[in-house]
Amino acid sequence: MATTNIMIVGVGGQGTLLTSRILGKLALAAGYDVKISEVHGMSQRGGSVVTYVRYGDKVAEPIVEEGQADVLIAFERLEALRYLHFVKKDGTVIVNDQRMDPISVVTGQAEYPEGIIETLKSRRKTMVVDAMSIAKSIGSPKSFNVVVLGASAKSMDYTKDQWIEVIKNTVPPKTIDKNLEAFEAGYSL
């Protein structure tokens, strides 16, 4: 099988690491070779973060380069736009419809772009998820990233049972029920 390239982007602290680890375990459990590349350290402090997951018969490099991503999972609108040129022309963008102002916007040195969702839609197949509202409605705002993951599940070739099994094995035990509920909410969109 040709290698599938997935990118997860967001703001440091939004849970990109947990998401990439779920995707990595999923690929390994399905018998693929898989590599994940993460960002640790300074960038995790509220900066723009990106992690890569690649799986297939044999994977060499651990990163996804410009123009190569099959799926871009974005936890924040501006971050989706920042990394849009990484997505293949026929690739898919799943974006959490949330706005977080970078410090340059807060201090008035830069502007938060208008119409990001329209730009995304005009250039790539895009699915917009209001994950924070959904996560709040099930009483677990912190699980918004698993809602987004649920929404992205149909862009990848795993069964629902495979997803559920891996989520159970990855998230902290006390949060399994809430995370499965969050996944289901995203999956059924």
Added chain:
Amino acid sequence: MAESKMMLGNEAIARGAYEAGVKVSAAYPGTPSTEISENLVQYDEIYAEWSPNEKVAVEVASGASISGVRSMACMKHVGLNVASDPLYTMSYIGVKGGMVLVVADDPGMYSSQNEQDTRMIGRASMVPVLEPSDSTEAKEYMKYAFDLSEKYDTPMILRTTTRLAHSQGPVALEERVEPIDIPYERDIAKHVMMPAMAIKRHLVVEDRLNRMADDATDMKLPSGIALNRAEYGDNKIGFITCGIAYQYIKEVMPEASVLKLGLVNPLPLNLIKEFAAKVDRLIIFEELEPVIEEQVKALGIKCEGKDLFTRQGEYSANMLREKVLGLKLDIEEAEKVAPRPPILCPGCPHRSVYSVLNKLKIHAAGDIGCYTLGAVAPLSVVDTTICMGSSISSLHGMEKAKGKDYIKNWVAVIGDSTFLHTGVNSLMNMVYNKATGTVIILDNSTTGMTGHQDHAATGKTLKGEPTYAINLYNLCKSMGIENVYEVNAFDIAELESVIKREQERDEVSVIITKSPCVLLKGQVFPDKCVPIPEKCKKCGACLRPGCPALTRNEDGTISIDDTMCNACGLCMQLCKFEAIKKEAK
């Protein structure tokens, strides 16, 4: 088949150490090496510690090795500078039990102050260097490094890079093999490096490197794979490469001939000559410095390298597509959107201290940690950052250069962990050499930037056991400093008055600002700050320190994101109109 697990490069290195029978590990946290020690914690057979700095860590590992057990020390690239003193001499002494230093370079400087190449230090110290290309190799190389260390009687360096350390791949788990305990023997000719002994040992070191270079052609990993491996394919182009760069070649040109080096110091020169003779065009593909390239050229072999590829940052597959295959890549331009650099967290105590320094127009000689972020707008307080511990000593240098009045609007700022790392030496120097400067220790009770590691003043070991906590106040007092003050980092009125007073004093002062890092586990934040729009005069004072939880509304009032706010109260204190209140969440 052995059980396979997804592992970070760093996790795989820890696993390799476990399987190799390591008994003692010492380290100081540093991105991208930190997770090695954090993963060693799970193995009861290994004593693993956080040392106050890398020099201490390497000396701990050295003692363990001399006593006859397998030992290791882990650090980031700049940590090896701190540890270079024991490194260069341990190269002469060699080992009893195998000893490996894991050193993580950071091409692209994701979390570092420079981009140095550890292979160069390996050459300078005449210590052999291995470099793996993925998690699978990271574990196997770690084990093999101990075999080589003992066979050739030398400390070894396992060099990694950020991309390897922080990438995950499948790793097959194997059993731990307990090495035989080596009885101690007094051997001053080998273990006491004074001139008469060292002169002889230098010859041994040189001979050892030559032997290794000769043997390198046939070195085989425990799995039977050659450590230095010529993969012949299409002979029009041949690459010599090492580390993560190998993967980019396999991604783009799986058919090309590749000489993949696992031993990057000393180089297997015979193998290189043989490979070079078989390919039409020889390209050296190595991140950072032209370490292999210069040695290949010194053999009189024609090759390309840094004329095609940069010395800076990370390499990629697209680089090869463009520079070697000559492809014009169909890549859209990146959108020019507002940058999102890292920032201090909402509720960070450093922001509070910096808001006071900013108000008082004080310059800070800075140091290494999250608080380096105080250099940029809107806080704009930190003026210099060099290396661990340098804030205090560079402030001292300024005073000696320009006099005590010159530093009346300067302070040194340093974190608690960094202070214990090397800052404490610099403070001793201030006391000894009659300085008058003011030092602020930003004490957040942890090593913050690297992900919250304990240190000698937190009362907990790497393994999570309770231990004696060094008291920073008493430590400073014991040096003979009269003016040592502890202030709550969020009491900005008190901070302002203490800083102003101590700036005026013609003696060394230490102000310890105390408040735990907001990300430290186990804390509860029951409250949140809430704006009262009818009282708001839209002055923007609350926004000035750049807390990410605050945003300005279109009408000039503010909103506070209640998922981010933990009611540190800085914005409340800055508001003169009582237009922000605390409420239960």
